[in-house]
Amino acid sequence: MAPGLTETVTQTTDDVTNGVSKLKLSSEQKPAATTEDKGPSYPFYYPYFDKEEKFPPTELFEHTDVGLRADPKKPHLLAEGVKVKNFSPYIGTELRGVQISQLTKEGLDELALFTAERKLVVFRDQDFKDIGPDRQIEIARHFGPIQRHPTSGNVKGYPEFHVVYRDANHNRFKEYLGGDRANHTSWHSDVSYEKQPPSTTLFFILDQPELGGDTIFASQVEAYNRLSPEFKKRLEGLRAVHSAVPQAEFSRKRDGPVRREPVETEHPIVRQHPVTGEKALYINQGFTKHVVGFKVEESEYLLKFLFDHISKGADFQVRAPYEPGTVVVWDNRVTVHSATPDYANDVRRHAVRLTPQAEVPIPA
Numbered sequence: 001m002a003p004g005l006t007e008t009v010t011q012t013t014d015d016v017t018n019g020v021s022k023l024k025l026s027s028e029q030k031p032a033a034t035t036e037d038k039g040p041s042y043p044f045y046y047p048y049f050d051k052e053e054k055f056p057p058t059e060l061f062e063h064t065d066v067g068l069r070a071d072p073k074k075p076h077l078l079a080e081g082v083k084v085k086n087f088s089p090y091i092g093t094e095l096r097g098v099q100i101s102q103l104t105k106e107g108l109d110e111l112a113l114f115t116a117e118r119k120l121v122v123f124r125d126q127d128f129k130d131i132g133p134d135r136q137i138e139i140a141r142h143f144g145p146i147q148r149h150p151t152s153g154n155v156k157g158y159p160e161f162h163v164v165y166r167d168a169n170h171n172r173f174k175e176y177l178g179g180d181r182a183n184h185t186s187w188h189s190d191v192s193y194e195k196q197p198p199s200t201t202l203f204f205i206l207d208q209p210e211l212g213g214d215t216i217f218a219s220q221v222e223a224y225n226r227l228s229p230e231f232k233k234r235l236e237g238l239r240a241v242h243s244a245v246p247q248a249e250f251s252r253k254r255d256g257p258v259r260r261e262p263v264e265t266e267h268p269i270v271r272q273h274p275v276t277g278e279k280a281l282y283i284n285q286g287f288t289k290h291v292v293g294f295k296v297e298e299s300e301y302l303l304k305f306l307f308d309h310i311s312k313g314a315d316f317q318v319r320a321p322y323e324p325g326t327v328v329v330w331d332n333r334v335t336v337h338s339a340t341p342d343y344a345n346d347v348r349r350h351a352v353r354l355t356p357q358a359e360v361p362i363p364a
């Protein structure tokens, strides 16, 4: 097996687990609190697995991006007094002084547009984690119907939440990756196997290490822009298969849920953003398996080049560090990201994702 292929399989496994591998998959289990450890700060969001939970196949739906109707000046989002700090010219902005929970419909439209433009927005000092599940879901649903993850931990009664969890007793890295991987970087775009993959995605932190545990992001627009005109010409029109099968197989193997039968979907390798018009690479190591119409070696060769190009592009990548109250919002259509599990094994990290789905990818 080519090195590229081995890597792809391993990284899919990493994404599959999303920090909850080896959690007991019983529905009611909660971690025991000890004298030193009081347990998760937000036990309501402890990952829940019910093997009997089943979802029907995802139906196609009409989607119009709310960013299209946003005021380009963004008066509701970037009001007076909001502090704006860009991380890099290509991707990433930190905002202080605006509460997502207080944004009007117009403000949320502007958030979608701003996120499309900046790819990643880090909101500080948010009350979002305390506004309750119904309001959290209502806000995320402004951007599109929320994906219900087929295999990962969710919240009992709230399958819209995708839970990322790790503590001293639940360490995916030791269990799965420790022996074979020299680093744990695992670039991916969330659930790209969906026919209508996600767009404006919210991720809020509940417990985080004092140091480390950042998420790294890369701009797939800039990754595309760096290619030569001749190479771009070759990519446009090509399609690749994104597969949910390894994720489902992995979950079955560990006696976890498979709430929906896994899908394999062809997407354009270069897609166009419906609001900004920007072209972006739309392939990722986590889920993209094969270039349609290419022989095996040709496909491996091309994907390996593109995966390497993206992962080596430190000049179009940034880190999003977490503080208590941070909510990170990114546009999954034009970015890839990876966890950085660089903190001690006994440290708790607990976060929740809401993943609105968007249009069928528009070929560039």
Ligand SMILES: [Fe+2]
Residues within 6 Å of the ligand: 188, 189, 190, 337
């Ligand atoms: Fe992710």
